[in-house]
Amino acid sequence: MAIRVYSCPKRLLNGPCGGALEGACEVDGRHCPWTGLIERVPLEPWMLFEEHPLLAELEGLVESDSVPRSSAFWRKLTRGKAFTVEFPVKVVRSSEDLLRVLRTLEADLVTVPDNPLGYPHFDPVAFATRLKDVGVRAGVMPHVTAKDRNLSALASELRTAQLFGFEAVLLTTGDWPGLSMPSRPVFDLDSPNLLRLARLVFAGVMPPGQRVQVESRPRVAGTMNPHYRPGVEARRTIRKIVAGAEVLFTQVVARRESVLSIREVLMEVEEKTRAEVPVVVSLLYPLGDELKPFLERMGIPTGDEGFGELLEEVKSLDAKGGVNLILLAETLGEWLSLWEEVKELVREVFG
Numbered sequence: 001m002a003i004r005v006y007s008c009p010k011r012l013l014n015g016p017c018g019g020a021l022e023g024a025c026e027v028d029g030r031h032c033p034w035t036g037l038i039e040r041v042p043l044e045p046w047m048l049f050e051e052h053p054l055l056a057e058l059e060g061l062v063e064s065d066s067v068p069r070s071s072a073f074w075r076k077l078t079r080g081k082a083f084t085v086e087f088p089v090k091v092v093r094s095s096e097d098l099l100r101v102l103r104t105l106e107a108d109l110v111t112v113p114d115n116p117l118g119y120p121h122f123d124p125v126a127f128a129t130r131l132k133d134v135g136v137r138a139g140v141m142p143h144v145t146a147k148d149r150n151l152s153a154l155a156s157e158l159r160t161a162q163l164f165g166f167e168a169v170l171l172t173t174g175d176w177p178g179l180s181m182p183s184r185p186v187f188d189l190d191s192p193n194l195l196r197l198a199r200l201v202f203a204g205v206m207p208p209g210q211r212v213q214v215e216s217r218p219r220v221a222g223t224m225n226p227h228y229r230p231g232v233e234a235r236r237t238i239r240k241i242v243a244g245a246e247v248l249f250t251q252v253v254a255r256r257e258s259v260l261s262i263r264e265v266l267m268e269v270e271e272k273t274r275a276e277v278p279v280v281v282s283l284l285y286p287l288g289d290e291l292k293p294f295l296e297r298m299g300i301p302t303g304d305e306g307f308g309e310l311l312e313e314v315k316s317l318d319a320k321g322g323v324n325l326i327l328l329a330e331t332l333g334e335w336l337s338l339w340e341e342v343k344e345l346v347r348e349v350f351g
Helices: 035-040 053-059 072-077 095-104 124-134 151-163 191-202 230-243 256-273 289-297 307-315 332-350
Strands: 082-086 109-112 139-145 168-172 219-224 247-253 279-285 321-327
Touching (some): 053 191, 072 139, 072 321, 082 279, 095 332, 109 124, 124 139, 139 151, 151 191, 168 191, 191 219, 191 230, 219 230, 247 256, 247 321, 256 279, 256 307, 279 332, 307 332, 321 332
Parallel strands (some): 082 109, 168 219, 219 247, 247 279
């Protein structure tokens, strides 16, 4: 059984996206039609899952999964020691800048973000391909969002991710692009169906039914929003696990209560599904008082804790996963300086 909500601006099929801040839609400020429903309906969460019609048809063509790509990231993840770093696409102006970052970067995985404010910038999959081309020592994980891409375009990006040897892909619905530019937003898939599309492509089934040879595939990552009520987020998370997520990356965490919320969500997920999915917690550095009003406006609650305290709190989760580090810098020089400050602190805590 599936339930449809027709008043969602993004036309999502399977519950609220990450842009329903305190129940208010990021698009027009109205109450999100999904947030209350997902808690009220007395059904198991996977019973609400609705597939894109083409994906349901393609699943019948899958013969077997391909082999997940081995990586230091995944080995560290299973021990709760993964250390990932968001590549500073904002400060890169040339190929030399890119190489300067790579010469100093030490991480298990480099993530290539989609711009959360919706402005055009480097395409994450294209940029990740460039990182592979120059020989980055760490694994590579581009963010792939359904924002402004139809199913055909998304399938092409996922095929690129598989072909060029990425260690992982992070899949999410994406922000509303019309907030910053007068463009026509396209949301052909929501995040659960995007996750399902990835598993199809990585199994060698391409729309509209073509088979391709696949020897190995990236790990499939979804997102978690620890700022939603745990009951809502647990249901969103279960739906993503059912769709194929093997690891979850959180939105930015800036207070202790958000880390505790992650624990609550994981407990409910494990109770309902018996699944133990690793979680990588995203932290900002530096986390000064001047940044907190900006984070609050983005729907990220803040507290009095500093970066080091949050790092220790994440470690106390004592679960599979690790930390995703995001350095806030306006110039390459500033980013390199911050990196030297913080890298040893993270290594000391997570080994």
